Amino acid sequence: MSHDSNNTIWQIFNLINLAVIAYDNKTHHYTLNQHAKTLLNINSDDAVSNDVFNNITLRDFNDDTLITIEQLFSSNITAVLLECEFSPQLLNVNHSIVNDSVSMITLEQDRTLTEQYNFDQIISKISTKLIDIQNDNIDQQINFALKAIGTVLKADRSYLFEFNTDNETITNTHEWVNTGIIACKDRLQNVPKVELPYFFEIMNESHLFQVNDIEQLPTKADAEKAEFKEQNIQSVLCIGLRFDEELVGFIGCDCVKTKRNWSKIDLIRIKLVGEIINNALKNINYKKKLQLTQQQLINANIKLNKLANTDALTNIANRRFFDATLKSEIKRCARHNQPVSLIICDIDFFKRYNDNYGHQKGDDALKQVASALSSLCKREGDLAARYGGEEFAIILPFTGLEQCEHFTTLIQQKIKSLKIAHDYSSVSNKLTISIGYTTCLVTKASTSETLIKVADKALYLAKDSGRNKACTFEE
Structure with a gap:
């Protein structure tokens, strides 16, 4: 050619x-x-x-x-x-x-097939993003879904409203607006339902509010018409969101620049997106409830554990927790070939204190001593416990004899600083404490019973030698 x-x-x-x-x-x-x-x-x-x-x-x-x-x-x-x-x-x-x-x-x-294909792709993306949504990116994904449905329906705005906890007011939580369109989200916070009676009457009955031309609204919708005109809305389409058959919010689209005769396809599409968003919100709600329940269980277990391991009067570790901790620390120190020290203290002439000052004062004195001893235990693993009656015990893992002796000096200084009057003591007019302590380079064969027995003997030695003293004992 x-x-x-x-x-x-x-x-x-x-x-x-x-x-x-x-x-x-x-x-x-x-x-x-x-x-x-x-x-x-x-x-x-x-x-x-x-x-x-x-x-x-x-x-x-x-x-x-x-x-x-x-x-x-x-x-x-x-x-x-x-x-x-x-x-x-x-x-x-x-x-x-x-x-x-x-x-x-x-x-x-093929415009029809192209539009359907694009919408199918959008729905696939929305569904994928929202199917296992996490609380930290729910806003981003809902905004994406609103932009998608607003674009597909050729709307100027699309939005999500949710009821507040009082169920009497509603808030615009998410909004997408097209280029050149004024956003209304900020002014639509905590809106009373009574201000839009016709809208909620229709929404509660059919879960659908479809208006092609707001000028065609009936007289009883004057409040709604005034609000729509305030936002320059000409056409509006809203789908209700429900949890357990109860209306909890809605998503919607509106047109500002021109009127739009919403088609059956428009309705199907917004319903589909609404259902996806609704399920995502349900999942978030269920996750929040589950997390709350789990946290409540954790808190309850912590509280029960604390109650089981804490002395009710002094709020420091009780004898049960002391016994378990001492066994655990002996094993830990044995693994690392390190010493463990144990201190047992007894308030001097506490029976006389109780008999003369009363049990209320006696309880107050026990609380003050317990708090003082606990405040000295600053390292991880150090533990002050109420051993029984007016006796207290302190576990000091990874602590040698010299460090333990220094610790007993700190105890005596701390108790002295409390300045608790005790006019019925034979050693001082202030409350004092006798201390027995021991240090042991433990092995796998070491037992808590042996350590307690030696510390007890040291305590009796402190008492027998005049009280208000710190003594150690060697077998």
């Missing part, structure tokens, strides 16, 4: 209201009419090689495989997906033979 003939044919192709691509198998060049250039975003007035198509992604719509321009001409593919920056397009492909060297294809956009 002559050059003039090809030019004539190509002039005809440019008049076709479809994207046309011609391929010359002799020159291996492609020629595109203006519709094809616009569709594929190619700026060239000349015949082009296949390199021009490198940035274009095409997929066979039937099996989702990537294909090239060459494959379009050499196969019987009838529909392709053109992946664009904003939204993919489905294109019907028709093949034709022009002459012995030139073939062509036409690409025609």
Whole structure:
């Protein structure tokens, strides 16, 4: 075919209201009419090689495989997906033979299928993002869903409202607005339901509020009409959200720039997105309740554990916890080949104190001594416990004899600083304490009973030698 003939044919192709691509198998060049250039975003007035198509992604719509321009001409593919920056397009492909060297294809956009495909993709993304939503990114994903449904329904605003805990007011928690549209979220916080009686009457009955033209609202919807006009709304579509058949909120779209006759497809789509958001909120709510229940159980266990291990009067460790801790620390020190020290203290002449000052004063004195001893236990593993009656015990893991002796000096200084009057003591007019202590380089064979027995003997030695003293004892 002559050059003039090809030019004539190509002039005809440019008049076709479809994207046309011609391929010359002799020159291996492609020629595109203006519709094809616009569709594929190619700026060239000349015949082009296949390199021009490198940035274009095409997929066979039937099996989702990537294909090239060459494959379009050499196969019987009838529909392709053109992946664009904003939204993919489905294109019907028709093949034709022009002459012995030139073939062509036409690409025609299927708008209905493209719109449905795009919506299906959006729903898939929304569902994937919200199916196992975490509390820390719920806002981001709901905003994405609202933008998606607002865009698909060609709305100017889309939003989520949720009832407050009083169930009498409602708050706009999330909102998407199109370019150039004024956001209303900030002014729609804690809105009383009584201000929109018609809206909630319809919403409670049908869980759907659909208005194509707010001017057509009945007289009893004057309050709603005034609010819609305040927001410049011309058309509105809202779907109720329910937990256990109770209305807990709604999602909606409205149009500001033009009126919109909401279609059945619009209704189906917003219901689908509403159901996905509703389920996500339910999951978050269930997770919050589960986390709250778990935390309550943890707190209850902590409280029970504390009650089981704490002396009720002095609020320090009790004998039960002391026994368990001493066994544990002996094993720990044995593993590390380290010493453990044990101190047992007894308030001097405490019976006389109780008999003369009363049990209330006696209890107060016990609390003060317990607090003083506990305050000295600053390292992890150090433990002050009420051993029994007016006796206290202190476990000092990883502590040698010299450190333990220093610790007993601190105890005596601390008790002295309390300045608790004891006029019935034979050693001082202030409350004093006798101390027995021992240090042992424990082994796996060491027992808590042995350590307690030695510390007890040291305590009796302190008492026998005049009280208000710290003594150690060696077997």
